[in-house]
Amino acid sequence: MGRLLWLLCLAVGSSRWWLRGAQGKTLRGRFSGAGGEAQPAARFQFHGDHAVLYIRINNVAAAVVKEARLHLFQAQEWLKLQDSTEDHSCEEKLSKAQLIMPLNNTEQNLTVTQIPYPETWYVFYVDKFTCKENYENSESEDIRYEMMLLNPDAEGNPIDHFSAGESGLHEFFFLLVLAYFIVACICAQSLWQTLKKGGPMHTVLKVLSTALLFQAGSAFANYLHFSSYAKDGIGAPFMGSLAELCDIVCQIQMLYLLLSLCMGWTIGRMKKSQSRPLQWDSTPASTGIAVVVVVTQGCILWFLCHPGLATISMLFRDYQREKVITIGVILCQSISMVILYRLFLSHSLYWEVSSLSSVTLPLTVASGHKSRHYF
Template sequence: MMSCVSVGLVVVVLLGSEALGKSVTGLFKSEVARQQNGQFITTFMYQGDNGLLVCRLENSALAIEQESRLLLYQGMGSYLDNLSCPERLSIARFTILFNEEEHNQSIPRQSSPTTWQVLYADRYTCQENAVIPHHPDLSFTILLLNPDSAGNPLEHFSAEGAGLHTFYFLLLLAYFIACCIYLKPLSQALRKGGPMHTVLKVLTTALALQGCSALCNYIHLARYSRDGTGIPLMGSLAEFWDMVSQVSMLYMLLSLCVGWTLGRGRKPQSRPLQWEQSKASTAVAVGGGVVQAALLLWEQCSDTESQHHSYHAQQSLPGLLLMALRVGLALLLASVLYQIISTERSTLKRDFYLCFAKGCFLWFLCHPVLFLLSVVFYEHQRAKVVTIGVILCQSISMVILYQLFLSRSLYWEVSSLSSVSLPLTMSRTNHRGRY
């Protein structure tokens, strides 16, 4: 059921999304414009007809005196970095001279989504020896708008962020439906305890944190769709909850694998497959969690332009190191599980470990694999493919692990325990006849 919902979410979001826009506020600074050969303001990916840029100033008289202007470049990318200051100012696709408090600039039709860069310059930008007079900085608000479904420039997302708002809404809907169906039996299993009680608690905590992250992202994007600013606190909370969920899952998976390996020689047959804690397994799990948390924080600090707090597609050094860490951990877990499976005589236990391996590999490898596969998509689709794909794959991984650890028949036989003590048993009667 969950897999069908996940596939439906991907189809709806990727095929039914529309291009939207954003809002930027700040100060135009002459000194910064000179240092950067034009002060960088923002980038925006326009799509279709009726794109619009609106700039509002608080001191148009000062802007006229400084010959202030806004420069728009279409699809230039890093090419601008190789140009001299005069060349950079001369090749702008549009130049908006500030002689009024509000300026509207229509964007020509885009046959495909194209990134536009916005820079600020004035009379002092290319004059290195000129003295910049002491004057207040210009306060501005810039609205960058793509057309909505009716063709009017009213919405507030760049083309690469289109559809994320709808995705998080559908994701929350799926979480709500799943909670309505499975909350009661899951709470009964947690109250009852059992050999995998700790695993179920960590899984439930990680899934709840993912739900909190999705809710915060939805609230942030719901406001963002109206004003182009959103609620930055909610975006930051979404990042935080997701990072805690990632670290929790990493700690659990490493603890289980390493603990099983270290405890195989001394584990009594009456308590197989349980969470075997030791100094070594705890050290490995905590170390992996700390490294991942540090990389996630570093990645967020380096992502200054993200408006929808999507770290999954960040192509920065910490982002690449994070993917390398996940690949390395997947190889470590593969080695550990291979050692366990190769020496295990019980077919049921081998099936248990193989199913556990599927959940682990899906969790760790979905981000690197989707990142590599995203190159076949258009530029404006790559971030969405990676972000949506990672969230769905990790949710499916949790479902696989839940099914494994809550299995009534397979786990009853593997654990060699009385079915009365297992999670999600049907009733205390008729078990002996059934098993």
Template sequence: MSCLLTAFTASILLSTQAFGKTVTGLFKTEVARQHKGQFITKFMYQGADGLLVCQLDNPSLAAEKESRLLLYPNVEEDWDNLSCSERLTSAQFIISLSQEEHNQTIPQHSSPTVWSALYVDRYTCQDAVIPSHDDLGFTVLLLNADSAGNPLEHFSAEEAGLQTFYFLLLLAYFVASCIYVKPLYQALRKGGPMHTVLKVLTASLALQGCSALCNYIHMARYSRDGIGIPPMSGLAEFWAMTAQVSMLYTLLSLCASWSLSRGRKPQSRPLQWEQSPASTAVAVCGVILQGALLLWEQLSASERQHRSHQSLPGILHIALRVTLALLLASVLYQITSTERSTLKRDFYLCFAKGCFLWFLCHPVLVLVSVIFNEHQREKVVTIGVILCQSISMVILYQLFLSRSLYWEVSSLSSVSLPLTMSRNHQRGRY
């Protein structure tokens, strides 16, 4: 497992790309010829007073090459099939690069619009020999208007509001930790057969909090310079992936353990997490499969396809979640259909709610996001998944820490239960 986590860390940090919006690099004549224009970046402008600023390191070299920056709104899927000359003529704006700085105002559209920028020069559509010129250094700033109407906002339309969301999420985590950290610590010290589950839940929630903190730090910096801290963004992805695989391992292990050992499990401790080679193998296979798909999503992500759920690994990941949800539903149905105790059936049903919310929130939100505008879909999926998975953890916490159901799980007396809600103990403890 440690080798897998190491691979996660290296892959995420090395493959992280910043999707906005101070872009620094080199205009390369050879690349522009090979690809019928060098793709620079894209940005979703909204409202009025959108601005693109292009700064050059060597304006005289740009003038000699007849360098130009082409801007295209709403690039179609068949855009790659256009010839080189057709690409040049289909650009809505052509910026001739001959000065140290060029400013281009983006006109207002009825809805937020994605604009793509390409670099071309005099050699892009010609077969002539390219002289041995140096590459041209550049910096491109893409800015939306802020609340005062000034073009100072580095966030594109699909990213606007995420920084505020992560701030509110961190605030909620902080308040909840101040309220519940002491009773939760006492519950963990009590031990019991479900002690490992509580530790994994706590660790997964802490990892989600670390992911939110890293995202907020990255976006706070991003809002000022349009670059942010890409390694911090990669670290946020790593923490989120680690939380995903740890929760998946726990849920699969519990269901496999209950299913495989149901016939031989003593009735005095009916719901203890008893790891066996078979249950461990099922959980590890699920973790490896999901981890491989998550890594594939990150490695195949590109600036032209920001929505990972529209890629092949994203679709396979959604299919895996649905398959696991159906598998867990089948296992829990077999258990509850033969269970005579109403209290135990309630336990399994509550556990099923938490599991299904965890696994199905992403596929359902991807389907629901279709009814929203294009610039809102990614935010709906991102925010919705984080909130739903946090609610799922709360449901599981309440399940394993509730007085009656936790008694069935742990077979402890009511006096030794953690977080007991009896009035006598409540007065003495709180």
């Protein structure tokens, strides 16, 4: 069962890594100038009338000799060329680029204008050896480069490193971290007092609180990553990886909790070992029941919100889909956290009142006569 938990949660985490991959960035590398097809250089979602592609190369002489240049294609047009039934040659495909930028200076800017709505663009490196299978290696010196793809900010200045699909995520994670901080200041003391009282809901509240801490840690790490990303277009890859790790651990905690509840961990089963109150039988039948029950819990917001939102996002434009999924999943999981907390806290209060009443109220009937109760 433990292996099943890890496999399910790693699958969820891997899908979120793919969906959250940053597309706008500052790129550093080298153009090899090898023959064959054009070399993919970047993918970015431009918006506005003053988006800019900036590039700096280290060897202008080699670039001029090789007739180096960048070809920019709108994603839809490039995909049409790839899927076309017509037999286009390599040269014909490259000649249909919407923008062409010759690399004949150390530093160059290319302004992308007249964009009616945000859309994805592909950037390819092309030289005189491209589309040729046989070429001499004597002139194939690599060209080192640094490329920045920038969108206009609110004032129209091309200084925004975020692509159209990522704009607003920095502000969203800031508000999310702020919300976590405010809620912690308001509710932390009362939650701590509830945990100190013990009772049958003690462990489940601890597991739920642990999941919440990892969820908040993921949000904070994402905020730090996007804060750095807004400045240099690179960000903090370690913080981005840490955010994903915290998210996976949070998923494991929640799946562990739900499976435990599905297997009958309730108030009446608290006679189990106090060291591991959340446990289930490891028989094949019980394992199968747990998997079926968890899969069929389709009103559950936590796990099925991701594939549901991924499906809904197909109704939106390409640049809106990642934001719909990211923001929607986090909001759904936060709502499910609130619902679970209300549920378990109410059960904890019910147990506390029931325990108190069983001790203080006369609930037995004396032999031979009825006792009188006054309320």
